[in-house]
Amino acid sequence: MKKIQLIWFVLLSLSFLACSPTDDALDEVNQDAGFLTKGIHPLQNTSDLDVLINDIGNxxxxxxxEASHGTAEYYEWRAEISKRLIQEKGFNLIAVEGDWPATYTLNQYIQGQQGSSANQVLQAYQRWPTWMWANQEVASLAEWLRQYNANQGQNNKVGFYGMDVYSLWESLDALRAYLEQANPEAAQLARNAQACLAPYNRDEQLYAQATAQGRSCADQLQQLYAAVQAHRQSRPPGDEAAFNAEQNALAAVNAERYYYQMVRSGSASWNLRDRHMQETVNRLVSHRGDNAKIIIWAHNTHVGDARxxxxxxxxxxxxxQLLREQHANAGVYLVGFGSYEGxxxxxxxxxxxxxxxxxPAATANSWEALLHQHSPTNKLLLMEELQDIPEAMKTRGHRAIGVTYNPSSERGNYVPTVLPMRYDAFxxxxxxxxLHPLQGM
Known part of the structure; x- marks a missing residue:
C-alpha cells in the first residue's frame, strides 16, 4: 500500500510536472537581461490587453x-482576457481543468437554469483540492457569465465545462440518474458498472491496486459507453442532456484507463489525461457547431507546448501541443503565466x-528572475517578437507550482523551457x- 500511495502522490499531486532542470538551465548567478530589447509591453490595466487581443486575431x-493553482492574479487576468474574447471575438465556450460533473453543475447556473448563487453552486466541487474552482475569483466570473448569458439568445450563450479525467464515480452517478428516466435498459449497464466498482468504496487508489492484481471494470464501462453513444445518436443533434450523458460515459471510461495506467507508467497516465482533455475540447467544439470558439484554462504544464x-x-x-498539431489552420494561441515572488x-x-x-524570489537565471531583473513590474510578452533574439531562444528554468508545494525546495519546481516557442504570449x-478559497472549503 505504501508503494501505491507514493505513486499516487507523485502523479496526482500534480496538475503540473515538476521537472528537475538541468544545471545549464539554472545557473547560480543571473545573466544580464539586456537582451530583452523588444516584445515586452506594460500590463497595468485591462486596456493593456489590447495588444494581446489583437495578436490573438482570428x-x-x-x-x-497558470504557473500555480493558487494565485489570485492568474485567475483574475484569465477572467479579464476571457471576457474580452467573449465580447469582442465571439468566443462561446470555456473548458477548464476540472471534473466534468461538478463543472456541468456550474455551467447550468451560468446558463440561468439552477442555483441561487455561484458560491452555492461551487459547493459541487468536492474533490481535493477544492480551492482550484471553489474560490471567489471563479465565483465572480460565474456571476458575470450568468448576467452576460441572460442577455443572449440560446445559441449565443457561453458554455462552461470541465475537461479533466478523474471523475469515475461522480460521472457514473450523474449518468445513472439521467438514464433511469431516459433509457432504463442502459441504466442497468450503469448499475452493473457501479456494482463492479463497489468493492473499492470510491477509492481510486484501491481500484488502481486491484488492476495490478488482474481485476478490472473496463468491460462494464465500455459496454455502458457504447449504449450511451447509441442513445445519443437516437436523440436530436443538439440534445444537451444526451451530450452531457455521453461525456460522462467517456469520462468514466477514460478515468478507469487513467487509474489503470497510474500504477504502471507516469508518462502513459499523463498522456492519457491530456489526450482526454483534447478529445473533450474537440467534442465541445463539434457539439457547438460551426461558430464554436473555445477558451481553455489549465496549468502551464498542460497549456505550454511540451515540445x-x-x-x-x-x-x-x-x-x-496536441491542439497546435491538430488545429493549426484554425488558429491555436497559447498564453503562459509566471511571477517573481509573492x-x-x-x-x-x-x-x-x-x-x-x-x-520566494525566483531562482537565478530562470525566466522569472530575468523578467524581474529587466524591470520589477507586471508585463506582457508577445513571443513572436522575441524569436529572432538568440539569447531569448535559450532553454531556461520556468517555475511551475502544483497543489502541493514546499517553498524551501524551489530548485525542483522549474521546467527547462524555450519560452518564445512554448507560448505565443506570456x-x-x-x-x-x-487565491481566495470560499469559506468552508
Missing amino acids: SQYVLLG YTDMVQTGEVNIG QVIASSRWGGSTQVMPV LFIDRTTA
Whole structure:
C-alpha cells in the first residue's frame, strides 16, 4: 500500500510536472537581461490587453495557463482576457481543468437554469483540492457569465465545462440518474458498472491496486459507453442532456484507463489525461457547431507546448501541443503565466489543509528572475517578437507550482523551457497574492 500511495502522490499531486532542470538551465548567478530589447509591453490595466487581443486575431482556440493553482492574479487576468474574447471575438465556450460533473453543475447556473448563487453552486466541487474552482475569483466570473448569458439568445450563450479525467464515480452517478428516466435498459449497464466498482468504496487508489492484481471494470464501462453513444445518436443533434450523458460515459471510461495506467507508467497516465482533455475540447467544439470558439484554462504544464520543455525527453505530450498539431489552420494561441515572488494557496502534502504559502524570489537565471531583473513590474510578452533574439531562444528554468508545494525546495519546481516557442504570449506578474478559497472549503 505504501508503494501505491507514493505513486499516487507523485502523479496526482500534480496538475503540473515538476521537472528537475538541468544545471545549464539554472545557473547560480543571473545573466544580464539586456537582451530583452523588444516584445515586452506594460500590463497595468485591462486596456493593456489590447495588444494581446489583437495578436490573438482570428484564432479559434485560446489556451490560458497558470504557473500555480493558487494565485489570485492568474485567475483574475484569465477572467479579464476571457471576457474580452467573449465580447469582442465571439468566443462561446470555456473548458477548464476540472471534473466534468461538478463543472456541468456550474455551467447550468451560468446558463440561468439552477442555483441561487455561484458560491452555492461551487459547493459541487468536492474533490481535493477544492480551492482550484471553489474560490471567489471563479465565483465572480460565474456571476458575470450568468448576467452576460441572460442577455443572449440560446445559441449565443457561453458554455462552461470541465475537461479533466478523474471523475469515475461522480460521472457514473450523474449518468445513472439521467438514464433511469431516459433509457432504463442502459441504466442497468450503469448499475452493473457501479456494482463492479463497489468493492473499492470510491477509492481510486484501491481500484488502481486491484488492476495490478488482474481485476478490472473496463468491460462494464465500455459496454455502458457504447449504449450511451447509441442513445445519443437516437436523440436530436443538439440534445444537451444526451451530450452531457455521453461525456460522462467517456469520462468514466477514460478515468478507469487513467487509474489503470497510474500504477504502471507516469508518462502513459499523463498522456492519457491530456489526450482526454483534447478529445473533450474537440467534442465541445463539434457539439457547438460551426461558430464554436473555445477558451481553455489549465496549468502551464498542460497549456505550454511540451515540445519546448524537457517533457519531450520522456515522450510526454500536453493539450497545448496536441491542439497546435491538430488545429493549426484554425488558429491555436497559447498564453503562459509566471511571477517573481509573492504568495500562493497550496498544501504541504496531498489531501492536506489549505495554506497561504510564501513564494520566494525566483531562482537565478530562470525566466522569472530575468523578467524581474529587466524591470520589477507586471508585463506582457508577445513571443513572436522575441524569436529572432538568440539569447531569448535559450532553454531556461520556468517555475511551475502544483497543489502541493514546499517553498524551501524551489530548485525542483522549474521546467527547462524555450519560452518564445512554448507560448505565443506570456503574462508576467512580478508579485502575486494568494487565491481566495470560499469559506468552508
